[in-house]
Amino acid sequence: MKETVVKEPKGKAPQAGASEVVLPQLGFGGMLRWAWRQLTSMRTALFLLLMLAVAAVPGSLFPQRPSAPAEVTQYLKDNPGSGPIMDWFRLFDVYSSPWFAAIYLLLFTSLIGCVLPRAKIHWKAMRSAPPRTPKRLSRLAEYGTVTIPAGSGIDAETAVRDAAAVLKARRYRVDVRDLDTDRPSVGAEIGFMKEVGNLIFHTAMIGVLAAIAFSGLFGYSGQRVLVEGETFVNTLTGYDTFTPGANFGEGRLSPYSATLDRLVVKYDRSTEAHYGQPLDFTATLSVKDGPGAEAKTKTLKVNEPVAVGGTNLYLVGNGYAPVVTVKDGEGNVAFQGPVITIPTDGAYTSLMVIKVPDAKPKQLGFVGFFLPTAVYNDEGVAFGSDPDPFNPVLNLNAYTGDLGLDSGVPRNVFTLDTSGMKEINSRNLDAGGIVLKPNQSYTLPDGNGTISFDGIKRFAALDIRHDPGQAYVLVFALLALAGLMGSLFLNRRRVWVRTGNHPDGRTMVEFGLLARGEDHRLAGEYAAINKALHAKWLVPMDAAGQNDDEQIIINDSAQSVTAASKDQ
Amino acid sequence: MPEINQSFALLSERLMLLAGLAYAVAFCAYAWDLFTFSQAAKRGLAADTRATAAAAGVEKDAVLAGVGSGAARGSAGQDLGAGPQDRGVRPSSKTHAGSDGVTAGDSMRYGKERRVVARVAVALTILAAVVQGFAVLFRGLAAGRVPWGNMYEFCTTGSFAVAVVFLLVLTRRDLRFLGTFVIGLVLVMVVAASVAFWTPVGHLVPALQSYWLVIHVSIAVLSSAFFTLTFAMSVLQLFQSRREASIGSGKPDKFHVMRLVPNALSLENLSYRINGIAFVGWTLTLMFGSIWAEKAWGRFWGWDTKEVWTFVIWVVYAGYLHARATKGWTGTRAAWLSIVGYLCVVFNFTIVNVYFSGLHSYAGVGS
Numbered sequence: 001m002k003e004t005v006v007k008e009p010k011g012k013a014p015q016a017g018a019s020e021v022v023l024p025q026l027g028f029g030g031m032l033r034w035a036w037r038q039l040t041s042m043r044t045a046l047f048l049l050l051m052l053a054v055a056a057v058p059g060s061l062f063p064q065r066p067s068a069p070a071e072v073t074q075y076l077k078d079n080p081g082s083g084p085i086m087d088w089f090r091l092f093d094v095y096s097s098p099w100f101a102a103i104y105l106l107l108f109t110s111l112i113g114c115v116l117p118r119a120k121i122h123w124k125a126m127r128s129a130p131p132r133t134p135k136r137l138s139r140l141a142e143y144g145t146v147t148i149p150a151g152s153g154i155d156a157e158t159a160v161r162d163a164a165a166v167l168k169a170r171r172y173r174v175d176v177r178d179l180d181t182d183r184p185s186v187g188a189e190i191g192f193m194k195e196v197g198n199l200i201f202h203t204a205m206i207g208v209l210a211a212i213a214f215s216g217l218f219g220y221s222g223q224r225v226l227v228e229g230e231t232f233v234n235t236l237t238g239y240d241t242f243t244p245g246a247n248f249g250e251g252r253l254s255p256y257s258a259t260l261d262r263l264v265v266k267y268d269r270s271t272e273a274h275y276g277q278p279l280d281f282t283a284t285l286s287v288k289d290g291p292g293a294e295a296k297t298k299t300l301k302v303n304e305p306v307a308v309g310g311t312n313l314y315l316v317g318n319g320y321a322p323v324v325t326v327k328d329g330e331g332n333v334a335f336q337g338p339v340i341t342i343p344t345d346g347a348y349t350s351l352m353v354i355k356v357p358d359a360k361p362k363q364l365g366f367v368g369f370f371l372p373t374a375v376y377n378d379e380g381v382a383f384g385s386d387p388d389p390f391n392p393v394l395n396l397n398a399y400t401g402d403l404g405l406d407s408g409v410p411r412n413v414f415t416l417d418t419s420g421m422k423e424i425n426s427r428n429l430d431a432g433g434i435v436l437k438p439n440q441s442y443t444l445p446d447g448n449g450t451i452s453f454d455g456i457k458r459f460a461a462l463d464i465r466h467d468p469g470q471a472y473v474l475v476f477a478l479l480a481l482a483g484l485m486g487s488l489f490l491n492r493r494r495v496w497v498r499t500g501n502h503p504d505g506r507t508m509v510e511f512g513l514l515a516r517g518e519d520h521r522l523a524g525e526y527a528a529i530n531k532a533l534h535a536k537w538l539v540p541m542d543a544a545g546q547n548d549d550e551q552i553i554i555n556d557s558a559q560s561v562t563a564a565s566k567d568q
Numbered sequence: 569m570p571e572i573n574q575s576f577a578l579l580s581e582r583l584m585l586l587a588g589l590a591y592a593v594a595f596c597a598y599a600w601d602l603f604t605f606s607q608a609a610k611r612g613l614a615a616d617t618r619a620t621a622a623a624a625g626v627e628k629d630a631v632l633a634g635v636g637s638g639a640a641r642g643s644a645g646q647d648l649g650a651g652p653q654d655r656g657v658r659p660s661s662k663t664h665a666g667s668d669g670v671t672a673g674d675s676m677r678y679g680k681e682r683r684v685v686a687r688v689a690v691a692l693t694i695l696a697a698v699v700q701g702f703a704v705l706f707r708g709l710a711a712g713r714v715p716w717g718n719m720y721e722f723c724t725t726g727s728f729a730v731a732v733v734f735l736l737v738l739t740r741r742d743l744r745f746l747g748t749f750v751i752g753l754v755l756v757m758v759v760a761a762s763v764a765f766w767t768p769v770g771h772l773v774p775a776l777q778s779y780w781l782v783i784h785v786s787i788a789v790l791s792s793a794f795f796t797l798t799f800a801m802s803v804l805q806l807f808q809s810r811r812e813a814s815i816g817s818g819k820p821d822k823f824h825v826m827r828l829v830p831n832a833l834s835l836e837n838l839s840y841r842i843n844g845i846a847f848v849g850w851t852l853t854l855m856f857g858s859i860w861a862e863k864a865w866g867r868f869w870g871w872d873t874k875e876v877w878t879f880v881i882w883v884v885y886a887g888y889l890h891a892r893a894t895k896g897w898t899g900t901r902a903a904w905l906s907i908v909g910y911l912c913v914v915f916n917f918t919i920v921n922v923y924f925s926g927l928h929s930y931a932g933v934g935s
């Protein structure tokens with residue numbers, strides 16, 4: 001608190017004395033108290049804030065595991081020397097790293113250590129009378145006088161009560177004092193909400209952090225890719241990937257289901273410049289709240305999640321899932337169904353892998369591309385030119401052999417390990433690559449079976465999230481905002497008015513204003529009070545200018561007001 | 569989705585070009601104003617030196633500084649008739665020590681002299697802003713949506729916001745000395761938009777089709793416009809305080825132009841106020857951005873690059889506000905923080921948008 005001094009317009013030499021810390025000769029307890037005072041000092045808060053800003057930056061420079069795990073793996077592969085060292089410093093998990101946590105935990109500790117004593121001081125200040133009237137009001141930042149003419153019937157005591165009424169009407173808290181003397185005065189104060197706002201703001205920051213931690217404990221999230229016609233059931237097995245919070249129990253999942261009926265995608269066809277740019281993704285879901293419940297139709301769009309069973313469903317991706325049938329060498333259907341592909345560009349050139357472990361006599365694997373609109377260049381190489389399926393083509397290479405699925409090593413469904421396999425179809429072989437249009441079928445060489453392209457479906461990638469903390473985050477954020485605005489835009493001021501009876505019958509009034517902290521509107525407040533006082537006593541305003549020359553300092557002891565302003 | 573209106577789009581680009589030209593001329597006028605003022609100051613100073621040869625040394629110092637009290641200007645400084653009329657003070661300090669009619673300080677009232685060139689510059693700025701306003705409007709009409717969906721539009725609408733905010737503040741405070749810097753920045757933005765970021769009018773990608781785009785981006789742009797003002801003021805503050813220190817130590821005033829600029833303390837106080845408003849704006853930007861992120865991606869915070877930098881900016885300016893209340897950190901150091909904050913804003917807007925990949929990669933450049 002002692003650091004929030006009233007600032008004086010002296011020369012600027014901020015360097016001096018800023019970092020002189022003298023270690024006191026104290027015992028262990030004293031050291032602790034000293035350390036605590038250092039930690040909760042304004043300078044430390046500032047330092048930690050700046051540290052926090054700096055510490056957040058590396059997370060934007062390097063790929064981060066939570067959002068881009070594949071890029072991190074790639075980075076480590078590309079930088080075998082520096083990568084592991086950076087990893088040791090947690091530069092790929094900046095926001096969950098101990099050093100990042102250390103900074104914000106210290107900051108919040110400092111915050112608590114700062115807020116509590118401030119709250120106590122302010123609580124006291126709010127319940128005590130405005131500070132005593134300074135001896136020399138003329139030394140205050142704003143100072144004015146009013147002279148009530150003789151014969152008006154307003155004596156010093158009436159005037160001071162009037163002044164109190166005027167200030168009260170301006171919502172000041174007033175305290176009339178010294179009525180029994182010949183220099184009665186009133187002390188008034190306003191703007192306690194400024195400090196209250198500041199305290200609310202800082203406390204709410206703690207609330208935001210706590211609410212985020214709460215989310216981490218009780219929330220969960222997962223992903224699921226749904227092909228048109230498929231149904232997601234909200235059980236652990238229904239998810240492709242699942243990230244539980246620290247305090248998650250399976251009982252928290254409510255067993256609703258959602259079927260993707262349709263995914264409609266619209267592309268820009270009206271302008272040349274943005275031809276083929278996506279305009280709209282609309283998924284239609286049939287949602288059942290529980291196993292026996294009635295199905296309701298819901299529309300899911302980007303930016304418009306669907307809320308069901310305590311979770312929200314978000315549409316975060318989409319693509320094509322060509323429907324393929326593979327018959328093996330023995331003529332049995334070894335695989336049938338939509339194959340989810342990974343779009344790699346704006347034309348939905350989509351990477352596709354099919355693994356057929358059930359094929360006999362040998363397992364089959366296919367790798368290639370699905371092109372919604374295939375165009376051929378001079379060399380006959382197909383490439384995608386439009387995201388809509390105007391000329392859909394499957395381009396695949398085929399392999400036989402061991403898919404390596406039985407070895408127990410987890411395999412990515414989107415990559416095919418061909419090390420134990422023999423290539424039987426590709427551009428490099430006499431057999432050539434497999435090129436299929438819808439409803440076409442291809443017979444694999446050497447009696448390995450057939451593959452047919454039966455149709456096209458779309459898939460939607462859904463994020464499913466349950467976050468019980470975010471409502472609290474919002475509440476605390478709004479509180480913080482309100483507190484911040486109060487703290488920044490309200491002004492805390494003190495006003496004192498002192499009156500006295502002049503021997504010639506006039507009643508002399510002087511008043512002064514003092515701001516606590518930044519206050520650029522103090523002059524305006526002065527003018528308003530000046531006007532109100534003149535109006536109260538029906539003294540014409542233009543007389544005020546002359547008053548200034550009269551120098552009616554009622555009390556002229558050499559007491560500096562700065563002492564009064566530093567009442568704490 | 570409404571059809572794209574190509575003729576409106578063309579009109580918008582023509583108007584934008586026109587506005588750019590007007591800004592360029594206004595920029596020259598502001599610079600010329602500074603130059604002529606500097607010349608006049610030099611001449612006046614020569615006269616002053618003779619006039620004040622007999623005057624008290626203290627007073628002469630004040631006049632030399634060009635930042636002295638109104639009382640000092642009342643004598644020899646009157647010839648110049650320009651420069652701030654009142655003394656800048658921290659609000660809580662006393663202002664009545666002998667100065668006449670001066671109250672709150674910071675009012676940045678200038679002398680009676682009419683700066684014709686500066687008036688022309690402001691008129692040109694108004695003209696340019698009006699034309700640019702129509703350019704922005706027609707861009708929006710052409711696309712049938714708010715005109716801030718890609719870098720070109722952020723830049724053009726953003727520079728418009730800067731110009732408007734500057735003009736609005738001009739009605740309250742005579743900040744014409746800032747014109748060269750602010751309109752210079754506006755010019756840079758318009759040129760960058762047209763040269764580096766130009767994008768034909770188009771519809772929004774689905775990720776941007778949300779009313780949160782209207783709310784979140786408009787507040788971000790507006791706050792950035794305020795930060796632009798305070799950036800320029802903080803830079804000037806650094807120059808001014810060096811000059812004040814040098815004059816204070818008895819060296820001659822070499823930097824006449826800076827007489828036009830209020831004293832460092834007034835600059836600091838005003839930029840603190842504006843930064844306070846802008847900080848609330850940035851807090852809203854951050855909050856609305858989080859709410860939108862929750863709607864779009866299912867989480868309100870995910871340390872996406874853009875989120876990281878929005879956060880960094882917020883924390884830096886929070887640091888700035890703290891600095892103003894920390895002993896030894898007001899004045900020059902606070903100004904540096906304000907500058908660093910603005911550099912982060914610029915970095916977030918340019919480098920992050922263009923070179924960093926992330927969920928926010930829809931700036932419409934590159935791919």
Ligand code: HEM
Nearest residue numbers: 004040041042045107110111114198201205487886889893
């Ligand atoms: C999470 C970290 C913090 C943030 C984001 C933060 C932010 C802010 C902001 C934006 C302000 C200016 C608005 C206002 O006056 O309310 C402020 C003021 C203030 N903060 Fe913090 N703060 C943080 C931590 C702290 C800590 C740790 C302390 C104490 C050591 C502290 C002490 C103060 C004080 C005393 C003021 C009032 C300054 C004045 O009188 O102008 N803050 N803070």
